[in-house]
Amino acid sequence: MTKFRVEIDHNVCQGFGACVELCSNFKLSDETGKSHIEGAKKVSNGEAIELDELTCHKKAAEACPFNAIHIINLETNEKLI
Numbered sequence: 001m002t003k004f005r006v007e008i009d010h011n012v013c014q015g016f017g018a019c020v021e022l023c024s025n026f027k028l029s030d031e032t033g034k035s036h037i038e039g040a041k042k043v044s045n046g047e048a049i050e051l052d053e054l055t056c057h058k059k060a061a062e063a064c065p066f067n068a069i070h071i072i073n074l075e076t077n078e079k080l081i
């Protein structure tokens with residue numbers, strides 16, 4: 001069962017790359033100028049992925065100066081960040 005949902009809001013992401021420096025699951029796109037999460041699907045305002053385990057996603061989310069990355073615990077519906 002998937003336990004976490006990681007989302008990135010591309011309306012908020014400014015592309016400076018703090019997340020990319022801390023977590024290899026995030027990559028800056030030359031094309032969009034935004035950070036993309038490995039394996040994520042497009043959603044209306046950016047991207048989202050559901051995962052069994054977090055690796056460095058939380059560290060990346062905490063480092064984002066614009067609060068563009070959010071993590072939800074799907075078992076408890078708690079927004080971790």
Ligand code: SF4
Binds near residue numbers: 018019065067068
């Ligand atoms: S740290 Fe935040 S603003 Fe910077 S690229 Fe990552 S998601 Fe975008």
